[in-house]
Amino acid sequence: KNLKCIHIAGTNGKGSTAHMLASILQEAGYNTGLYTSPHIKDFGERIRINGEMIDHDFVIRFVEKIKPAIEEISPSFFELTVAMGLDYFAEKQVTVAVIETGLGGRLDSTNIVNPVLSIITNIGLDHTDLLGKTLGEIASEKAGIIKKGVPVVIGEVNDETLPVFIEMTSNTQSELVLSTEQYLTEYISPEGGFLLVNLKDVPSGVVEKLRLDLRGLYQAKNAATVLSAVKVLRKQGWNIPENSLHEGLAKVSLNTGLHGRWEIIRQNPKIIVDVAHNRDGFAALLNQLELQFPNNKWHFILGFVNDKDINAIMELLPRHAFYYFTQAQIPRALPVNELGSLARKAGLKGNDYKNVNDAMSAVLSVAHENDAIICCGSFFVIAELNQQY
Structure with a gap:
């Protein structure tokens, strides 16, 4: 309950967004936990602190400790890993944890957290057998991570999903921040080992010139979502200097071990x-x-x-x-x-x-x-x- 965290849902881009934000927070000097799924090569990829994978000895101790509960209630593999991650972050006293949902939001195992900020990257037609057949239905499931009084940043919206988010944030009295109203992509180009992206801050007119080590062109949208999230965090009092923002986005793979995105x-x-x-x-x-x-x-x-x-x-x-x-x-x-x-x-x-x-x-x-x-x-x-x- 005392764990400060940022909760991220969305059909696409939530993993990249989580890693970007964790990298920035690490660069800003915060002891940063990161929970994502699935892993690619090593189970430890799911649970990291400052980019370092969870200690294998902790995994063994955790399973031994809760073995009676496992035998009694038979939790799913994902439920177990969520509990393990949160326990690890608490034991290691992280300052902040970035938590990615597994599937949906409302009924996801990660939805037990009380975040300082929620983020929903976008809504697309995926897992329709579980989340709903329309974008509106899926948006309702993802919007289930929005908590009373907690601001939410939305990466992309359309005519079907925006009304869902407006209604939910009205009910929960949460600030609704639309990334598309905060930042516009002015320039995007792969260059060397980086993706160069210029994002215009709509309210101020200032242009952020970014260098991303994640080279998929779609990462420009995720970067805009992350910058919108950083704005909200700064308003809350988090100290995230400009150089930490830029360094964090340029070193996502190095800082957090992200792979498999273009x-x-x-x-x-x-x-x-x-x-x-x-x-x-x-x-x-x-x-x-x-x-x-x-x-x-x-x-x-x-x-x-x-x-x-x-x-x-x-x-x-x-x-x-x-x-x-x-x-x-x-x-x-x-x-x-x-x-x-x-x-x-x-x-x-x-x-x-x-x-x-x-x-x-x-x-x-x-x-x-x-x-x-x-x-x-x-x-x-x-x-x-x-x-x-």
Whole structure:
């Protein structure tokens, strides 16, 4: 209850936003906890303090300590990890914890926290079997993290979602801050290992010239949301100097260990990994490919979990690319034969592979040095990619 935290929900971008904000708070000198999910390579990625993963000894002690409760109430894996993270942050006396929801908001396990600030990045059609069939219904579930009297920053809104947020903040007497009314993107360009972004502060007219180490073009929207959040925190008395803001955004991966967001892990041919896993995520990914590699041949290594609207994603995927369909080795994976069959019916050309590394071997055997290889569709597919790549 005494833990000061920032609670973040949203369909896309909540992980990047959480890592950006944690990086800035670290640079400002705060002892910063960060809880996110899922992990890619190591369970410890989910629970960090100042970028350092949770101590494995603590994990063992925690499980032993609450074993009777586990046997009595059989919590889910996610519920256990949330409890573990909060206990770890309390024991280590973090100044602030940045907490990312797992799914939705209202009924999410993380929604036991009492935040100083809530953030909702955006609303898209994902997990519709659990959260609702319309943007308005999904917005209502995400808005469940808004607490009485606690300000909320919203990254993106539309005609369906804005009325939901206005009604909820009116009911909870919470300040509603719309990121799109705070910052406008004036310039965005990948340059070297960074993304250069100029954001105009709408109320003051001042232009923030930012350098992001997260190079996905969509990160400009997340950066605007983060800057809007920093404004609110400063109003509350948090000391976040300008240089901490800029350094934090330039060193997100270094400070917090974030991976899998438009991450180029190899050159000649380029291998890009991105955790895009729904229609909006793929739209952003394809937009960047068109802008940066319009004349390169594209090879997609593609695998999904079984609750995605695959047909909506298939509509976006380019017919001129070649596809290497695969699946993660988890129960929730969409079987590769089903994926391949759906894709071929949609007019996509490709072959099926039983795992991501077989798919990668196949593409590397035929790709030329100017080609682009994009591995995407699921955190779990990327997680199984061998370290050698």
